[in-house]
Amino acid sequence: MRLDALVETPESFGSSYEEEHTLTLEDIREWIVPADDGAMFGVFADGALAGMVGVGRQRKLKMRHKAHIWSMYVTPAQRGRGFARLLMQAAIGHARTMRGVRQVQLSVTANNTAAVALYAGMGFAVYGHEPEALCVNGRLYDEALMALPLADG
Template sequence: MPSSAPLVRRLTPSDAPALRQLRLDALRETPEAFGSSYEEEHTLTLDDFQAWIAPADDSAMFGVFAEGALAGIIGVARQRRLKVRHKAHIWSVYVTPAWRGQGLARQLMQAALGHAGIMRGVRTVQLSVTANNAAACRLYASLGFETYGHEREALCVNGVLYDEVLMALPLDRAQAGPSRPYPPARRRDP
């Protein structure tokens, strides 16, 4: 039986258990990719994760579901302070290793950019990415993001320092719609 195409949708509070597990797995597997750490987040409760994904006009968390399981996540939120409310920030972009290279991160990015585009007054979407994450940098550039800064030694993980690239995309240049159809993704076995 052929597998169905991955589904990207906004996460709801009922997704909190799957989100918590995926987020903790991500923090263990690629600690240099996140500003937070496993040590900080493993004590968070399901209520904490439900609060992350509670319905809000100025933020959203999306997930991509493949073969019925949460295979990737992304968050997007408008800046809260009055003088910077014209900017949104993308955070926590992650796809499980078995599903990488299948276009799922692009689909998540398109969902987040689409959501930012309907936030009244948002003109720019920003993100930061660990400088050594070449695949993510290429993806963001292919969507029109441009580098506006480079923060040296932005993160320290187990004594190793990592730089971050700061990127931005004016929404009038965003390519939030699908640029091409995606073939059904297939799980890569380790």
Template sequence: MPSLPPDLDALQLRPLTPDDAAPFAALRLRGLRECPQAFSSSYEEEAATPLADFERRLQPEPGRAVLGAFDGGTLVATVGIKREDMRQLSHKAFLWGMYVAPEARRRSVGRRLLRHALEYAAEPLGVRQVNLGVTASNTAAVALYRALGFVAYGVEREYLCVDGQYHDETLMACRLRRG
């Protein structure tokens, strides 16, 4: 494995907690404003969300987490992961809300956070497969997911409508290796 750039040695990857609500909300709103076609939620819907709601989202619970990447103590990337609730689907998890701040892109932050999410899915969540949906035109994200083992298995046409523009969603899955 190639060595990491020196500035990534200090990158901290961990589950977020309610104490991280303010930086999480700020980064999420930044992502919603910057890349509205990458999220199901809109900036307008989430901008009015009280901080207490973000704190609740980050409350530790079995089966789900929001993971963050901190560079020098600053939250620069997030991704959510949730195991399916239904017993017969609980071997799978769903990845959602991945966002990497522009200043952290092209520095392997997203790749490291996604690897961390897949490790988290394997243990402690104990799932065999991770699914996600990504805006089909987001070629950088699709390439990252493919590089880490995700395979496209379908497309939902006109999944999202942002400012009158329709966007397709590529559905992808990654089988986790066991043992």
């Protein structure tokens, strides 16, 4: 699914198919194994993985009060069924279990209006804008930086 996501919407991810297509199954297992309060969540439909999202605590000592959501993706055939919201709820819920975490952050391609609306509807607010954050096949994409405060961090 990760490779499909990188091919289908390369502007949505900081990584690329070219960087990840040679990863082995063991590499991927090590990458998604829960560590340092982090987790990967998946949603299944019709017996197949339909979406994924990751959440993890920032590693640097001075930033450990923040969690970051990454690799959010729902397959095209399963979009519009509420799976993105379920995945985000799982990631945010997990972040709330991380002792001392006061906010959850994410970045989203600024022109992805559906994703920006989903995140805003879940309480995320834009705190910054990075012009030309990604360059995909010679095209530049801006990113919106968004954060959700957690009341009981």
